[in-house]
Amino acid sequence: MxxxxxxxxxxxxxxxxxxxxxxxxxxxxxxxxxxxxxxxxxxxxxxxxxxxxxxxxxxxxxxxxxxxxxxxxxxxxxxxxxxxxxxxxxxxxxxxxxxxxxxxxxxxxxxxxxxxxxxxxxxxxxxxxxxxxxxxxxxxxxxxxxxxxxxxxxxxxxxxxxxxxxxxxxxAQELENSAKVFAWMDDLAKKRNLQIAEIGKSTEGRPLRMMTIGDPQAKKMMLVISRQHPPEVTGYFAMQAFVEEIAGDSKLAKEFRKDWTVYVVPLMNPDGVDNGHWRHNAGGIDLNRDWAMFNQPETTAVREFLKKKEAETGGKFYFGIDFHSTWNDIYYPMERGISGSMPDLVWNWLDNIQKAIPNYKPKIQANKRLEPTMVSRNYFLKAHGMEAIVFEIGDNTPREFIEKKGKIGAVELMNLLIDAKQ
Ligand SMILES: [Zn+2]
Structure with a gap:
């Protein structure tokens, strides 16, 4: 059979x-x-x-x-x-x-x-x-x-x-199943005194867990997501380094967290990950095509969370980042001029990352079309005016370099957001 x-x-x-x-x-x-x-x-x-x-x-x-x-x-x-x-x-x-x-x-x-x-x-x-x-x-x-x-x-x-x-x-890649991801979240939460909440459940009933870095009442907010696609472990590693830096005890991070709060969903597709899927969730769907129709519980949970949080705090999400993996490292921003409430933030950030890593020339491919939104980045921008980007890491990018990129990305972003006037 x-x-x-x-x-x-x-x-x-x-x-x-x-x-x-x-x-x-x-x-x-x-x-x-x-x-x-x-x-x-x-x-x-x-x-x-x-x-x-x-x-x-x-x-x-x-x-x-x-x-x-x-x-x-x-x-x-x-x-x-x-x-x-x-x-x-x-x-x-x-x-x-x-x-x-x-x-x-x-x-x-x-x-x-x-x-x-x-x-x-x-x-x-x-x-x-x-x-x-x-x-x-x-x-x-x-x-x-x-x-x-x-x-x-x-x-x-x-x-x-x-x-x-x-x-x-x-x-195929290092095994980062839901148990391992949740253990990482729990450890970090304990170490940095962060809150973890459940924003929904997947089709098979796994929790969609969110970590809050900073004051939950803060009006300046950003969103981090990863693992919409189960095998994309290298993007997840970059997300970990990025998030650990923001939650860390550097002077910059402490200063940043006075005004800003970061919400993180490290595992968007727990069913797909635990079932060893190539791409889809338990509904058999590529989640990163569902940010227009919202037929799936994982995307819907994030959509509802964003709305609820802005209503609750009277604040605003200014930035969203979605971590993935592909054949080589690449950044997918929206084209210059297609922006939300902090124009040029993403492009200045990419410039600063390039300056911060000697001899590094990031590969950037800008997208022109905002609608239909379908992918997370486009939805974040269209629905909330968030500046947004897809951060892709290559399957075989050396793991130390991934960590460095995640960390530098966090530092450069915090620098820009602290200076930004909204
Ligand atoms: Zn992907």
Whole structure:
């Protein structure tokens, strides 16, 4: 039965070539229908190969392993399929393996039709600390011909893994499931005396948690969101560094928080993340196309929160930032001249970031079209006059540089907002 489902899914699979490139669908004119659609659930379980003494599992939040087949002694093929299609080419996978005896095994990762092996594996012995699997243990099949983006990626990959009786985790990116994200929030909240509230629930009943940095009565407000798209862990890392700096104990941060309050939703799509989705939420929808129709609970919760908070405080949201990941680092602002209540804020910020990082030339792609709003940035600007930007980090950007960018981004933004006169 499991196999049959997978075959059906493989046959009906289509990756949108356009969506691969245009993370933000910047010039999309046609409103995307965001009415919920069915999703394919992976079967959770243990996959035991007694002849080899090797055991696989996808029984943890964030796992994705659709099907596994033994192809020879200590050799396996794992098929990874998406939650539904069409879908962006961000084939997330995560699984765990152990062996009675220490040995080397071979695991081939295969993807349906147009999808390729996008993410080079991260591995972990405890599910908490991760590092990249050394390239010498990865054999790429049908290599890409391009130098960047989807064209640069191979069709499949064979991983050579050393396994023993202790579990080995293999994941497309570092595993940042809801439990891990919420633990980070709780730790930071405790350390910095922040409030955490629930602004709603996802389709599967997971909390949509928001952290408040600063005085909840403050009239100058900004919003930070991330993980609308489950695999986009590098953008999430930048968000963490950004938020930690604003919540931190620097002189600048303390000064900033006298007037400003920052609201943060670190995990917009907890269902998608915990189910190991490639892109969508439990409604089978790309949340970052739902900021016009608001058919999904996650986007609706943020919309209602923004309205409520402005009404409650008599204040205003001036800035909104949405963290994502894509093939390379890039900033997606709106074009100069399409602005809200603090014109040029975003462009001055980008200039200052460039000055603050020696020899760094940020890649910037401005968007011209505000409506239909569909994506968060456009909604923030259209509905609240917020200056807004999409902050994208590359899949493979060095993790230390991500942290640096997040932190410098926070410092430069706080400097500008403290000086700004509203
Ligand atoms: Zn994204």
């Amino acid at each position: 499991k196999k049959l489902l997978s075959v059906i899914l493989l046959a009906g699979f289509a990756v949108s070539a356009l969506a691969q490139q245009a993370e933000q669908a910047p010039e999309a004119v046609r409103l995307v229908d965001t009415t919920s659609r069915p999703i394919e659930r992976q079967q959770k379980g243990k996959y035991s190969f007694f002849e080899d003494g090797v055991f696989f599992s996808n029984e943890f939040d964030g796992a994705r392993l659709t099907q596994i087949e033994r192809t020879g002694k200590d050799s396996y093929t794992i098929t990874i399929t998406p939650e539904n299609a069409p879908v962006n080419m961000s084939p997330w996978y995560a699984f765990r393996v152990r062996s009675i005896k220490k040995k080397e095994i071979s695991v081939k990762l295969v993807y349906p039709e147009e999808a390729k092996h996008r993410y080079s594996p991260q591995i972990s012995r405890d599910g908490v600390r991760w590092h990249p699997l050394d390239e010498k243990f990865i054999t790429e099949e049908e290599k890409g011909t391009g130098t960047s983006g989807p064209e640069s990626r191979p069709k499949r990959a064979v991983l050579q893994l050393t396994v023993d009786s202790k579990p080995l985790w293999i994941s």
